Amino acid sequence: MTSHAARIAALALLAVVALATGVFFGGSSLAPDEVVRALLHPHADGDANAIVWSLRVPRVAIAACVGIALAVAGFLLQGMLRNPLVDPFLTGVSAGAGAAIAIGVALGIAAPFLPPLGFAAGLGTALLVAALARRGTGIDAERLILAGVSLSALFSSFVALVLLRIGRNGADAILAWLTGSLAGRGWNELFATAPYAAAGIVLALVAVPSLNALRLGTSIARAVGVDVARAQWLLLGAATLLTASAVSLSGIVGFVGLIVPHLARRVVGSDGRLALVASALLGAGLVAVGDTLSRSLFPPVEIPLGVLLAFVGVPTFLYLYLRPAGAARLWGV
Amino acid sequence: MNLCGVRLAIGERTLLEGIDLEARPGELLAIVGPNGVGKTTLLRAAAGFLPISAGAVDVGGVDVRTLSHQQRAKEITLIGDDVETPHGMSVREIVLTGRFAHRAWWDWVTGDADVFAADAALERVALSEFAQRSFDTLSSGERQRAWLALALAQDARTLLLDEPTSHLDARYALEILSLLRDLARDGRAIVAVLHDLNEAAAFADRIAVLGAGTLLACTAPTEALEPALLERAFGVAFDTFDVDGGTRVLARAPQAVLKGT
Numbered sequence: 001m002t003s004h005a006a007r008i009a010a011l012a013l014l015a016v017v018a019l020a021t022g023v024f025f026g027g028s029s030l031a032p033d034e035v036v037r038a039l040l041h042p043h044a045d046g047d048a049n050a051i052v053w054s055l056r057v058p059r060v061a062i063a064a065c066v067g068i069a070l071a072v073a074g075f076l077l078q079g080m081l082r083n084p085l086v087d088p089f090l091t092g093v094s095a096g097a098g099a100a101i102a103i104g105v106a107l108g109i110a111a112p113f114l115p116p117l118g119f120a121a122g123l124g125t126a127l128l129v130a131a132l133a134r135r136g137t138g139i140d141a142e143r144l145i146l147a148g149v150s151l152s153a154l155f156s157s158f159v160a161l162v163l164l165r166i167g168r169n170g171a172d173a174i175l176a177w178l179t180g181s182l183a184g185r186g187w188n189e190l191f192a193t194a195p196y197a198a199a200g201i202v203l204a205l206v207a208v209p210s211l212n213a214l215r216l217g218t219s220i221a222r223a224v225g226v227d228v229a230r231a232q233w234l235l236l237g238a239a240t241l242l243t244a245s246a247v248s249l250s251g252i253v254g255f256v257g258l259i260v261p262h263l264a265r266r267v268v269g270s271d272g273r274l275a276l277v278a279s280a281l282l283g284a285g286l287v288a289v290g291d292t293l294s295r296s297l298f299p300p301v302e303i304p305l306g307v308l309l310a311f312v313g314v315p316t317f318l319y320l321y322l323r324p325a326g327a328a329r330l331w332g333v
Numbered sequence: 334m335n336l337c338g339v340r341l342a343i344g345e346r347t348l349l350e351g352i353d354l355e356a357r358p359g360e361l362l363a364i365v366g367p368n369g370v371g372k373t374t375l376l377r378a379a380a381g382f383l384p385i386s387a388g389a390v391d392v393g394g395v396d397v398r399t400l401s402h403q404q405r406a407k408e409i410t411l412i413g414d415d416v417e418t419p420h421g422m423s424v425r426e427i428v429l430t431g432r433f434a435h436r437a438w439w440d441w442v443t444g445d446a447d448v449f450a451a452d453a454a455l456e457r458v459a460l461s462e463f464a465q466r467s468f469d470t471l472s473s474g475e476r477q478r479a480w481l482a483l484a485l486a487q488d489a490r491t492l493l494l495d496e497p498t499s500h501l502d503a504r505y506a507l508e509i510l511s512l513l514r515d516l517a518r519d520g521r522a523i524v525a526v527l528h529d530l531n532e533a534a535a536f537a538d539r540i541a542v543l544g545a546g547t548l549l550a551c552t553a554p555t556e557a558l559e560p561a562l563l564e565r566a567f568g569v570a571f572d573t574f575d576v577d578g579g580t581r582v583l584a585r586a587p588q589a590v591l592k593g594t
Binding site: 082205206209210212213215216217219220222223224225226227265269270271273 | 380382402403405406407410411412413415416417419421422426427430431432433434436438439440441480483484487
């Protein structure tokens with residue numbers, strides 16, 4: 001086995017351990033043998049079964065889905081824009097979804113309709129950003145960043161305005177969404193969103209060989225045979241579908257999409273195919289552990305997932321990368 | 334590669350027209366001409382990156398516009414002078430990128446053929462010992478050789494190079510030019526835009542002189558570097574000298590410049 005395959009295998013093992021942790025730990029204390037029994041007999045009755053199969057397993061699956069989606073989206077955008085500071089929310093998906101959900105809450109739209117509303121608004125915003133970033137048949141990286149940042153700022157101020165005008169209850173609902181959380185999410189939400197995330201992953205797999213060439217700039221990419229415009233639209237489409245799926249499942253979970261691709265490149269090097277797989281594994285593991293901590297630390301109170309990941313993750317990242325001579329590792333060799 | 338009656342325009346403005354130019358296997362063809370005449374644009378159009386307003390570009394006997402991106406990359410490639418410095422990639426990874434057109438998107442494992450092509454290319458440009466080094470650590474001359482290795486790994490029959498010696502000192506420039514001539518002798522067609530007329534004179538088999546919106550001549554160095562022709566292209570007078578049986582040229586500073594007026 002090559003060293004890269006060994007590293008991917010190690011990351012896969014870590015991800016499995018992280019997901020298992022999410023099934024074994026939670027707000028209510030279950031003995032490990034109860035959890036194992038419930039896992040082995042999914043159709044049996046009892047509290048343990050209900051907790052494991054209706055609460056923990058779907059949440060772990062959702063955490064994995066969110067982690068994979070955000071990490072892969074961040075990886076694709078960082079590579080396509082050749083900018084290590086890009087995160088998946090750059091395309092305006094989260095800000096557009098946030099504004100739509102804030103307005104939806106203010107208008108009294110029922111809670112189950114908010115995630116699809118956020119998903120649609122996120123896609124709509126990304127389309128608008130893409131239209132502004134278009135140049136010729138392809139996408140201009142600088143225009144994409146400028147359009148994404150500007151529209152995100154505009155929509156964030158919508159959210160602020162709604163928060164100022166709305167009563168306490170509405171504000172709580174909006175804030176819970178803005179700080180990112182998997183509380184109350186279950187199989188239904190996962191089944192509704194998974195097809196879009198899966199479509200995003202398929203697009204990512206098709207586009208990732210071009211991404212390898214795009215790392216050398218559009219001029220060389222074109223020379224070696226990449227249809228640059230097609231690759232850019234595929235990558236942006238994949239990143240948008242993945243981000244919108246994650247956002248509609250979990251609200252805004254920052255940090256994952258920015259940091260995980262860096263960690264992945266550090267572990268397996270910068271080859272796009274390997275780094276994509278590593279990003280997905282690390283993302284799934286990280287969000288699963290984060291969500292487990294968020295519901296286990298102070299039950300029954302859940303710490304918002306986005307907040308918790310930022311508290312733990314940002315200092316770790318700063319330590320890893322901003323030590324003297326650390327900046328050169330941003331691209332991870 | 335064969336350009337036939339090519340006209341290039343940017344918006345309404347015609348940059349070049351009536352360009353008939355052939356790149357022959359085994360030959361190093363230099364393109365020279367004043368700044369802004371459209372040398373880079375011509376290369377980009379020849380590589381199929383830019384649309385042409387009239388005429389045709391054939392590669393391997395086929396109109397370049399009818400080829401898919403990957404088919405085209407097996408026939409012709411262009412190393413521009415606007416290449417960006419990739420970060421965190423080894424020289425070998427960069428050269429392997431040249432194999433893009435030879436692989437399907439689902440072909441995730443780098444095969445022996447790709448590795449062999451990349452290693453052979455690195456050896457051809459004398460960079461084998463740098464294969465594992467990070468590209469960032471290479472000198473300008475080594476970087477230029479690494480880009481050439483990428484083009485060789487790509488295995489295109491025609492190589493277009495935009496000012497391959499522009500950032501190089503005298504020694505590195507000579508190294509690259511000799512290498513280009515050797516690569517041409519291997520059987521490839523090599524076309525390089527060069528700024529230094531004497532580099533073109535010393536190394537090219539033929540020189541294409543662009544000026545006044547068209548191709549003024551495409552012929553052997555001794556004929557292409559004829560003073561009247563160069564004056565027409567560049568707008569300054571030239572003196573020519575014989576060096577080791579070849580022609581060298583020196584631009585004559587206009588009187589106004591000498592007097593400082």
